[in-house]
Amino acid sequence: MPRDGTATRTRILDAAECLMERNGVAGTSVDQILAAAHTSKGAFFHHFDSKRELTAVLMERYVEADLGQLRAGLAAVETVTDPVERALAFARHFERWADQLVHKDSACLYIAALSERDLLEGPVREAVLRAIVTWRDEVAALLAPALAARVESIPDVPDAHELADHLFATFEGGYLLCRSLGSPEPMRAQLRIFRQLLESLLAAR
Amino acid sequence: MPRDGTATRTRILDAAECLMERNGVAGTSVDQILAAAHTSKGAFFHHFDSKRELTAVLMERYVEADLGQLRAGLAAVETVTDPVERALAFARHFERWADQLVHKDSACLYIAALSERDLLEGPVREAVLRAIVTWRDEVAALLAPALAARVESIPDVPDAHELADHLFATFEGGYLLCRSLGSPEPMRAQLRIFRQLLESLLAAR
DNA sequence: CCGGAAACAGACTGACTGGTCTGTTTCTAC
DNA sequence: GTAGAAACAGACCAGTCAGTCTGTTTCCGG
Numbered sequence: 001m002p003r004d005g006t007a008t009r010t011r012i013l014d015a016a017e018c019l020m021e022r023n024g025v026a027g028t029s030v031d032q033i034l035a036a037a038h039t040s041k042g043a044f045f046h047h048f049d050s051k052r053e054l055t056a057v058l059m060e061r062y063v064e065a066d067l068g069q070l071r072a073g074l075a076a077v078e079t080v081t082d083p084v085e086r087a088l089a090f091a092r093h094f095e096r097w098a099d100q101l102v103h104k105d106s107a108c109l110y111i112a113a114l115s116e117r118d119l120l121e122g123p124v125r126e127a128v129l130r131a132i133v134t135w136r137d138e139v140a141a142l143l144a145p146a147l148a149a150r151v152e153s154i155p156d157v158p159d160a161h162e163l164a165d166h167l168f169a170t171f172e173g174g175y176l177l178c179r180s181l182g183s184p185e186p187m188r189a190q191l192r193i194f195r196q197l198l199e200s201l202l203a204a205r
Numbered sequence: 206m207p208r209d210g211t212a213t214r215t216r217i218l219d220a221a222e223c224l225m226e227r228n229g230v231a232g233t234s235v236d237q238i239l240a241a242a243h244t245s246k247g248a249f250f251h252h253f254d255s256k257r258e259l260t261a262v263l264m265e266r267y268v269e270a271d272l273g274q275l276r277a278g279l280a281a282v283e284t285v286t287d288p289v290e291r292a293l294a295f296a297r298h299f300e301r302w303a304d305q306l307v308h309k310d311s312a313c314l315y316i317a318a319l320s321e322r323d324l325l326e327g328p329v330r331e332a333v334l335r336a337i338v339t340w341r342d343e344v345a346a347l348l349a350p351a352l353a354a355r356v357e358s359i360p361d362v363p364d365a366h367e368l369a370d371h372l373f374a375t376f377e378g379g380y381l382l383c384r385s386l387g388s389p390e391p392m393r394a395q396l397r398i399f400r401q402l403l404e405s406l407l408a409a410r
Numbered sequence: 411c412c413g414g415a416a417a418c419a420g421a422c423t424g425a426c427t428g429g430t431c432t433g434t435t436t437c438t439a440c
Numbered sequence: 441g442t443a444g445a446a447a448c449a450g451a452c453c454a455g456t457c458a459g460t461c462t463g464t465t466t467c468c469g470g
Contacts, residue, residue, distance in 0.1 A: 197402040
């Protein structure tokens with residue numbers, strides 16, 4: 001086997017992720033990626049068939065990392081036995097971890113992908129969908145027992161899946177607030193609000 | 206004065222809004238806009254100095270319409286005297302209006318603008334910021350008295366401004382869920398969740 | 411040490427980009 | 441009516457785009 005190209009491939013993916021998060025997919029040219037990755041057209045089209053395929057591979061990798069964060073959150077609270085406490089601990093986990101999540105003027109690749117319609121077909125869409133559905137199902141499974149424990153004290157019990165989606169919505173909304181305000185603070189604030197709302201929902205009365 | 210060009214101008218703005226919502230700003234070319242608006246390069250650059258300026262003007266118009274929705278929501282509940290009931294009526298107002306808000310596979314122009322960094326400077330950014338801050342301030346002013354009325358029964362009272370931002374985050378997160386799932390349903394679901402969470406927060410105990 | 415395949419470099423291409431320019435039409439003020 | 445300015449049309453331009461192609465380098469099995 002000839003020389004190893006995985007380092008170059010990774011550099012291209014890293015550069016593309018960084019640029020596309022900031023400028024969008026259509027707003028990022030292959031030449032820009034090459035410059036940032038310190039490589040050439042030849043290397044790029046050796047590793048990827050097209051810009052489209054790069055985007056798909058990148059999104060796949062991004063989703064995997066994202067789901068890793070979900071699993072880490074679930075693992076961090078699996079020892080908590082009380083369902084209500086476990087749900088709240090889960091919310092607190094992400095609240096604590098918000099600062100690391102949003103570094104200076106970064107954004108979420110999902111937002112970049114979802115704002116371009118021609119990406120909303122094929123593998124990119126499927127990857128995003130997998131992320132959303134996995135978060136929904138896993139978080140709903142965590143929330144359902146907590147909601148069941150309070151079902152008699154809540155007049156209008158929210159649907160566990162929709163409430164799970166609301167965490168996803170909070171993340172993405174937080175990202176957008178951070179982008180527009182140019183500060184990582186809103187993410188922390190929004191995750192805190194989510195936790196506070198969940199606490200009041202699940203409070204014994 | 207020669208013939209009236211406002212109709213053409215409006216057609217260009219409408220076409221641009223429609224295309225940019227779907228494909229992003231960088232993902233929409235001037236030629237595409239011209240085709241959709243059934244006009245020419247000459248007309249376009251007569252009405253706008255550049256694509257950048259069109260984007261800025263369009264965003265200004267979009268923000269004004271958005272703030273109109275906010276004012277309509279505030280007006281719809283201003284007769285409700287009890288602060289808690291007024292806040293809840295406000296949430297219910299948008300829950301009811303969710304379906305009209307999101308037509309089939311539409312998206313929010315804020316998301317398109319915020320996903321491209323070079324737009325995050327100058328008038329486009331200022332317009333988005335004005336929308337966010339106005340929503341925040343107006344909604345916070347609505348929520349603050351309601352929160353004050355419950356301050357003794359809530360252990361960890363959320364900040365009114367951050368809670369107001371959470372409504373904005375819910376809208377944007379809802380838009381993203383609608384885009385990825387290809388359905389207008391998630392918007393309604395997320396606004397319902399927001400209302401349910403607010404109800405439990407403001408519930409007398 | 412050498413044959414071959416993968417890894418890379420970069421000149422090149424045609425389509426498309428935002429934007430300019432020249433010319434024509436349409437209206438109003440006089 | 442006619443002068444003049446705004447409204448519009450579309451050919452045109454230089455630059456950029458994604459993608460191709462040819463050639464060179466690097467490395468490993470034999």
